[in-house]
Amino acid sequence: MADLGPPQAGLVVASHGRHCLVEAADGTRRICHSRGKRSESVVGDRVEWRVTGDEGLVSKVQPRRNLFYRQDEIRTKSFAANLDTVLVLIAAEPEFSETQLARALIAAEAQHITPLVALNKSDLVEPFERAWRRLLPYQHMGYGVLPLSLRVSKEADRESLRKHLQAKTTLVLGPSGAGKSTLINLLVPEARVLTGEISQALNSGKHTTTATTWYWVDPERTTALIDSPGFQEFGLHHIEATQLAALMPDLKPHVAHCRFYNCTHMHEPSCGVRAAVAEEGDPSLERIQPNRYRIYRQLFEELSQPKY
Ligand SMILES: Nc1nc2c(ncn2[C@@H]2O[C@H](COP(=O)(O)OP(=O)(O)OP(=O)(O)O)[C@@H](O)[C@H]2O)c(=O)[nH]1
Numbered sequence: 001m002a003d004l005g006p007p008q009a010g011l012v013v014a015s016h017g018r019h020c021l022v023e024a025a026d027g028t029r030r031i032c033h034s035r036g037k038r039s040e041s042v043v044g045d046r047v048e049w050r051v052t053g054d055e056g057l058v059s060k061v062q063p064r065r066n067l068f069y070r071q072d073e074i075r076t077k078s079f080a081a082n083l084d085t086v087l088v089l090i091a092a093e094p095e096f097s098e099t100q101l102a103r104a105l106i107a108a109e110a111q112h113i114t115p116l117v118a119l120n121k122s123d124l125v126e127p128f129e130r131a132w133r134r135l136l137p138y139q140h141m142g143y144g145v146l147p148l149s150l151r152v153s154k155e156a157d158r159e160s161l162r163k164h165l166q167a168k169t170t171l172v173l174g175p176s177g178a179g180k181s182t183l184i185n186l187l188v189p190e191a192r193v194l195t196g197e198i199s200q201a202l203n204s205g206k207h208t209t210t211a212t213t214w215y216w217v218d219p220e221r222t223t224a225l226i227d228s229p230g231f232q233e234f235g236l237h238h239i240e241a242t243q244l245a246a247l248m249p250d251l252k253p254h255v256a257h258c259r260f261y262n263c264t265h266m267h268e269p270s271c272g273v274r275a276a277v278a279e280e281g282d283p284s285l286e287r288i289q290p291n292r293y294r295i296y297r298q299l300f301e302e303l304s305q306p307k308y
């Protein structure tokens with residue numbers, strides 16, 4: 001085995017199985033292995049690594065500020081670490097799933113990461129208006145909702161995105177067809193080439209797509225975007241059912257009015273949350289929208305299933 005170089009600081013910019021791509025302080029990148037069988041580092045990790053021949057060895061992962069992940073009954077999938085923002089990109093078409101959106105927002109809240117919702121395809125006027133209306137409760141509960149038309153108003157969107165993402169590390173999530181590739185390519189014109197190079201390097205020649213990739217938006221390397229697949233089946237099994245209401249900003253203030261301190265808001269009498277749910281068809285944003293309470297119930301039941 002080649003000699004180990006001195007420890008250096010690095011940033012994980014892509015990962016695939018047991019390999020990851022680490023960027024050194026001078027911007028050069030190198031394939032690294034981890035000590036363990038499975039790579040323990042995720043994109044966004046600050047690591048200590050050492051040169052071994054023409055590759056590298058990750059010797060330490062620095063403590064994380066946060067880790068954004070999803071978990072189904074069996075598997076945990078880490079998206080990225082040390083994030084400032086999760087940008088959930090949805091579109092007027094295809095129609096977005098409110099449940100998926102809610103899940104992503106809850107996962108972000110659980111890790112104290114600020115979510116930002118972007119609604120693309122404002123050029124599709126009618127579907128856009130419909131989708132925008134569906135997002136009003138989210139705006140009202142304090143989430144930023146950004147209108148975009150990525151294919152049409154390129155310059156304007158680039159500027160508004162830059163303003164929101166400036167000097168931050170942002171994970172971009174979104175269902176297929178919402179315009180994620182269009183967004184990444186708008187902010188990082190060389191993304192396609194970079195992705196090709198990275199996946200080639202990590203798969204030793206085979207051209208398969210890498211799971212999660214870090215891109216710098218500016219030459220100064222202060223603003224970063226992380227592209228990650230996996231918006232579907234967004235499991236929240238790492239979250240306790242009893243924690244849910246506190247992670248939903250429209251439910252949270254009403255918990256204080258429940259008679260029982262351990263109220264589940266499912267069936268108890270004198271429940272502040274249930275009392276605050278709006279009648280079907282009542283658009284009042286001061287109350288909890290019936291859809292949001294339905295999502296709460298559905299998730300509560302899902303997370304209350306016995307764990308194996
Ligand atoms: N009308 C309209 N279409 C758009 C806009 N932005 C992107 N699209 C189109 O939406 C489709 C999906 O865009 P992509 O960027 O490929 O979406 P994606 O989210 O990366 O989708 P996957 O590759 O399936 O993951 C493409 O046909 C785009 O041209 C927009 O602002 N308006």
Ligand SMILES: [Zn+2]
Nearest residue numbers: 258263265271
């Ligand atoms: Zn209650």
